[in-house]
Amino acid sequence: MTDVTSAVSADSADSIPFAPSGSALDILFRSEQGGHEQVVLCQDRASGLKAVIAIHSTALGPALGGTRFHAYPGAAVPEEAALRDALNLARGMSYKNAMAGLEHGGGKAVIIGDPATLKSEELLLAYGRFVASLGGRYVTACDVGTYVADMDVVARECRWTTGRSPEQGGAGDSSVLTAFGVFQGMRAAAVHRWGSDDLTGRTVGIAGVGKVGHLLAGHLIEAGAEVVVTDVRQESVDRLTGAHPGVRVVADTEALIRTEGLDIYAPCALGGALNDRTVPALTASIVCGAANNQLDHPGVEKDLADRGILYAPDYVVNSGGVIQVADELHGFVFARAKAKAEGIHATTLEIFERAEAEGVPPAVAADRIAEARMAAAAAR
Numbered sequence: 001m002t003d004v005t006s007a008v009s010a011d012s013a014d015s016i017p018f019a020p021s022g023s024a025l026d027i028l029f030r031s032e033q034g035g036h037e038q039v040v041l042c043q044d045r046a047s048g049l050k051a052v053i054a055i056h057s058t059a060l061g062p063a064l065g066g067t068r069f070h071a072y073p074g075a076a077v078p079e080e081a082a083l084r085d086a087l088n089l090a091r092g093m094s095y096k097n098a099m100a101g102l103e104h105g106g107g108k109a110v111i112i113g114d115p116a117t118l119k120s121e122e123l124l125l126a127y128g129r130f131v132a133s134l135g136g137r138y139v140t141a142c143d144v145g146t147y148v149a150d151m152d153v154v155a156r157e158c159r160w161t162t163g164r165s166p167e168q169g170g171a172g173d174s175s176v177l178t179a180f181g182v183f184q185g186m187r188a189a190a191v192h193r194w195g196s197d198d199l200t201g202r203t204v205g206i207a208g209v210g211k212v213g214h215l216l217a218g219h220l221i222e223a224g225a226e227v228v229v230t231d232v233r234q235e236s237v238d239r240l241t242g243a244h245p246g247v248r249v250v251a252d253t254e255a256l257i258r259t260e261g262l263d264i265y266a267p268c269a270l271g272g273a274l275n276d277r278t279v280p281a282l283t284a285s286i287v288c289g290a291a292n293n294q295l296d297h298p299g300v301e302k303d304l305a306d307r308g309i310l311y312a313p314d315y316v317v318n319s320g321g322v323i324q325v326a327d328e329l330h331g332f333v334f335a336r337a338k339a340k341a342e343g344i345h346a347t348t349l350e351i352f353e354r355a356e357a358e359g360v361p362p363a364v365a366a367d368r369i370a371e372a373r374m375a376a377a378a379a380r
């Protein structure tokens with residue numbers, strides 16, 4: 001469904017394309033995308049802090065999800081856009097955390113403003129005090145516009161802060177297990193599609209080789225796959241080809257998705273990668289990547305299935321990052337978090353099997369499993 005934790009610098013275009021229409025209050029109180037337990041509006045005029053904290057569900061445990069710092073340029077009322085985004089993102093986190101098998105519900109926060117000009121220690125400390133005032137119902141982490149160093153500051157006021165630096169007892173950059181988890185999801189998709197998780201000789205196209213895409217390429221090369229990439233930032237491409245000279249680079253995503261002989265397409269940049277234009281052009285038979293909200297609008301999951309393309313749901317395969325930060329609450333142990341992220345392989349396979357048994361696309365099967373887990377926990 002939606003995004004998570006991490007020091008992502010991908011822009012907020014990965015805010016959910018499935019965003020419901022109507023006012024924020026309509027969404028919250030009257031739509032199927034609403035039903036959030038609690039929404040907190042925070043203001044600290046001294047530092048300029050304006051923030052929304054949305055707790056969608058605590059059925060499975062304290063709500064966990066990152067803090068987005070964004071200005072919503074172009075929105076008629078940025079505060080309204082932020083509120084809608086927070087509602088949407090928090091709900092997505094409920095699904096992601098449920099599917100990852102975490103004892104956490106979904107929540108998300110948005111700090112409204114341009115982080116380049118507004119972010120200050122004073123503001124982050126004020127934000128930390130608001131999160132702390134919720135007494136652990138919401139646990140925060142990084143998201144677009146916030147970084148490990150920011151969480152170290154927030155943590156000075158709030159013990160329910162993850163995504164901190166290793167020096168402060170944190171797990172550091174969450175892209176490490178995000179990439180590992182996507183790789184597990186890809187192996188599961190290969191088993192389902194080709195009967196083996198061996199990726200030797202398979203061609204994988206990665207769109208976006210930033211933090212996650214770069215590490216994913218490393219896993220694939222180690223597994224014997226051919227890697228083709230594209231990125232709008234030359235710096236990201238150079239860093240990758242410097243580390244892995246055998247990687248092939250193409251001009252843009254349009255070229256990548258049409259690459260002859262492409263087996264797997266891994267969107268690792270922005271949301272909305274799978275849409276009415278790209279799906280008909282895809283040469284790959286599997287889609288499995290880290291980007292959030294890859295399905296541009298409802299119905300794309302069916303278009304993929306109709307073309308015989310196996311889609312590994314984004315929020316399932318990119319949950320390694322939230323698994324990593326959730327582990328921080330127990331005193332971070334990398335091996336323990338990695339073992340849990342390995343479970344993404346089994347979860348992804350389970351989704352494909354259920355999708356086949358019920359005659360629905362994998363994205364629908366994943367939503368059904370997550371909803372059943374939340375309903376069962378709420379009924380206890």
Ligand SMILES: NC(=O)c1ccc[n+]([C@@H]2O[C@H](COP(=O)([O-])OP(=O)(O)OC[C@H]3O[C@@H](n4cnc5c(N)ncnc54)[C@H](O)[C@@H]3O)[C@@H](O)[C@H]2O)c1
Pocket residue numbers: 003004005006007008009010014173174175176178207208209210211212213230231232233236253268269270271290291292318319321322
């Ligand atoms: N980092 C995590 O732990 C994590 C966890 C879950 C989901 N995600 C999602 O995975 C995606 C990647 O995250 P990241 O942390 O690697 O971000 P990042 O900012 O480090 O990397 C994104 C890369 O995509 C490139 N890019 C942007 N637009 C592009 C385009 N149109 N075509 C090709 N490349 C383009 C950027 O130049 C950049 O190199 C994001 O959607 C993010 O929300 C990340």
